[in-house]
Amino acid sequence: MKTLLSTPLGLFLACVGLAVVIGLAVLIRRAPRPATVVWLAVLVFVPVWLGPTVGVYLYPASCTGILLLIALAPRWISLFGIGDLLVAFMVGLCVAAKFLGGQSSFSAVLTMLLQWILMYLLGRSLPSRVGLDWMYRAVAIVFSAAAALGLAEFFLGWNPFVQWSSGNGLYQVWSPLQLRGGLVRVEGAFGHSIAFGASMALAVPVVLRAVPWRLRTRMLLTGVIIASTIVTFSRVAMLCAxxxxxxxxxxxxxxxPLAFRAGVFPVVGLLTLAVMPFISSVFSAAGSEATNSADYRGSLLGLVPHMATIGYSPLASRSAGGELYFGQFQSIDSQLILTGLTYGWLPLIFALLGLLIAVAAMLCRVATAPTIALVAQIPALATVALITQYASVLWLFVGLAVYSQIAERGQPERTDNAASRRESVAATSSRRLRRPRSGVEMSGQHQTAPA
Structure with a gap:
């Protein structure tokens, strides 16, 4: 039986593809910062439906992320913290459930590795190569641009992905835009308004607190991001923001500054009073849609006692069409509950322990901006599943949180970046040039110490 590689044309195309991959890897290694920006843009602006299938389906951000991670190896993590241990234990238990006990599906483990852990490793390792402050700036720029396009989508009532997928066969047909109260719910390239809003909300602490820009600039971009979550008309996205x-x-x-901290609460209160009538009118026009959604999420709590120690819940079953059900529920709108039902309550314990440590760090005022962003996402994790790019964005921030907390303790990891080394050498040379000359050098005479 002939395969594509057995033909001269197939072999030539494979060699060309391999050469392109090697060339991209060399380019990424020489220019990690532009490569990181491209990867972030793919993560936020490219739908998950545009990925290739190579034995298994690969998300676009996963394809570029794998290449980015390999190109920047082998020195991407030099110090380890408690967050790394929690993630390692959770992943180990989830993989063990499949390969040792056969109590989980291969697709569930693959999704965890390609969407969760890959993004964690990127968020955990990229700052050591490009610099943490630079990584914050890149996240702020890309997510602010996505939020601005989301606002444009709301006011224009137009999503390009819906138009491009109308019968041209490029990729799967995009679902119709969601409506609430007769208004379009913004979803950008995420394919779902909640996924878009929750992902945008993750960037709020980074933009407001972490980037080294003027306060007015940070306030403006934060306002744009929060406004984009409002036009998703997702209650949990607005709450997280x-x-x-x-x-x-x-x-x-x-x-x-202290003045900003003191004034933010009354300002938020006044803005809430100003915006609330508009939001209330939208939810009132939607009728019982939002109420039914909340009731459905509440009914999922009955599944919690049926979680297994490791692997699938005993309630798991598949329909004739291959759809996975837990009891009578096919859609589990709570990532915390879904994790316990899919991987077991023991891996869930490690995830909850990580969130508890993040909350404690925030209350002790030692939390970094990505850690604060994760704490603010707890309502979403309790009521939303990690759908489309939301899973990748969340785990990117988990990696950033672990890295930044290690750096906050005064143990910054080594930044292997040629640009950073050049800046350090330039600063050292500048200090040497500015160093005042001694009296001997100024007089040009040789002096000896008195006997």
Whole structure:
């Protein structure tokens, strides 16, 4: 039986593809910062439906992320913290459930590795190569641009991905835009308004607190991001964005002046009063849609006692069409519950322990901006599944949180970046040039110490 590689044309195409991959890897290694920006843009602006299938389906951000991670190896992690241990234990238990006990599906483990752990490793390792402050700036720029395009989508009522997928066969047909109260719910390239809003909310603490820009610039971009979560008309996305803002002001340190922290609460209160009539009118026009959604999420709590120690819940079953059910539920709108039902309550314990440590760090005022962003996401994790790019964005921030907390303790990891080394050498040379000359050098005479 002939395969594509057995033909001269197939072999030639394979060699060309391999050469392109090697060339890209060399380019990424020489220019990690532009490569990181490209990867972030793919993560936020490219739908998950545009990925290739190579034995298994690969998300676009996973394809570029694998290449980025390999190109920047082998020195991408030099120090380890408690967050790394928690993630390692959780992943080990999830993999063990499949390969040792056969109590989980291969697709569930593959999704965890390609969407969760890959993004964690990127968030955990990239700052050591490009610099943490630079990584914050890149995240702020890319997510602010996505939020601005989301606002444009709302006011224009137009999503390009819906138009491009109308019968041209390029990729799967995009689902119709969601409506609430007769208004379009913004979803950008995420394919779902909640995924878009929750992902945008993650960037609020980073933009407001972490980037080294002027306060007015940070406030403007934060306003754009929060506004984009409002036009998703997702209650949990709006809540996470506001919590990220308030937690940054109340527990954040560093680049937020005291006057801003004191004034943010009354300002948020006034803006809430101003916006609430509009939001209330939208939910009122939607009728019982939002109420039914909340009731459905509440009914999922009955599944919690049926979690297994490791692997699938005993309630798991598949329909004739291959759809996975837990009891009578096919859609589990709670990532915490879904994790326990899919991987077991023991891996879930490690995830909850990580969130508890993040909350404690925030209350002790030692939490970095990505850590605060994760704490603000707890309502979403309890009521939303990690759908489309939301999973990748969340785990990127988990990696950033672990790295930044290690750096916050005064143990910054080595930044293997040629640009950073050049800046350090230039600064050292400048200090040497500015160093005042001694009296001997100024007089040009040789002096000896008195006997």
């Amino acid at each position: 506001v919590l990220g803002l308030l937690f940054s002001a109340l527990f954040g340190r560093g680049r937020l």
